[in-house]
Amino acid sequence: MSSTTYLIKGVSVLGAEPTDLLVRDGLIAPESEARGAQVIDADGLVALPGLVDLHTHLREPGREDAETVESGSRAAALGGYTAVCAMANTSPVADTAGVVEQVWRLGREAGLVDVQPIGAVTVGLAGQHLAELGAMATSAAKVRIFSDDGHCVSDPRLMRRALEYVKAFDGVIAQHAEEPRLTEGAQMHEGEVSARLGLTGWPAVAEEAIIARDALLAEHVGARLHVCHVSTAGSVDVLRQAKAAGVRVTAEVTPHHLLLTDERATSYDPVFKVNPPLRTQNDVAALRQALAEGLIDIVATDHAPHAVEDKECEWGYARPGMLGLETALSIVLDVLGPDWPLIAERMSRTPARIAGLTDHGHLPAAGAPATFTLVDPAARWQVDPTASASRSRNTPYAGMTLPGRVVATFLRGEPTVLDGKATK
């Protein structure tokens, strides 16, 4: 625990009238005890609860050339995050207690954000046999979210069993919704642009059909379902129906699906290749609306670092995925506007609740954990891929000027970012 006490002066909590926050012994303390504190001038800055990413690829173990738990944690802290959920599609796959505990320990050692491992649903992500979900849940990593992300759990019987299994410990299955038979050879969204470019399409219905099926399965067994990276207007309609019927379903949208469209593929620049693919302007509009209304519960980055040789090649050979941790808040600010209570809800409080991360998602107020981020809403910055803390460079926003800059991030009273720079 930090021995340093910080007095954050003149900060606007979620856009409210400026106030002072005293950070002491890991908590926000009553301000009367401010003697000897290190003062941080927060004039013009907004305080948000530390952001929580429910969908991050950290690539360790296996592809430490693309990202490590430490480098990804640093990118996260710089983006205003205090917790990230690490996806299981590593090498070896995080399908055992041993691997999830390794990732969890690496996160603790890096000490920049809380790294909460996600466990695989099936052994080796192969979609054949359930992984040892119970052993991962009772491990030191206390896994509560399970996902074969990168792959869809397409076998309905396996999906049903997984949903039933995790009910015992209030777990959740996070589904990468993609009917594989409908996306064989797919390179981009199936529509006008794919027809023009002559690239094999990934139809919206491949996502929507799985969400509909899984919502029915979740309802049938009374279990929790989370839908990863929702990308189409039709998926929003399915979610609306499922939620109206009382199904225990939550959903996420990525910053890139809120901003970019399939028109980007006309550049043939693989930096825009991602799964699910960038969709149409109509989809973007529906996703924004659904996020504002709460039909889509949260923003998750799907931060997917890839090595240069996997991205700087022909479109057809490139791996899908893009960086997201350092730009997410700026993109959301751009898309939603400075509605700080809404941003806090969608990027911190609700993801913390879904993941069961009780240390996170608290408003910075006396008595709460000092786990928050300070943002300069007036700052604008230009995205420079070479300046990223990630080991990879595949940001789709290179050269763009974005609003909002993270100035500081605190995790349980310890600064992980100060003056816009990581502290370790």
Ligand SMILES: NC(=O)N[C@@H](CC(=O)O)C(=O)O
């Ligand atoms: N989003 C992607 O395009 N890629 C992800 C996998 C995934 O999220 O499905 C990856 O691991 O690279």
Ligand SMILES: [Zn+2]
């Ligand atoms: Zn996915």
Ligand SMILES: [Zn+2]
């Ligand atoms: Zn992913």
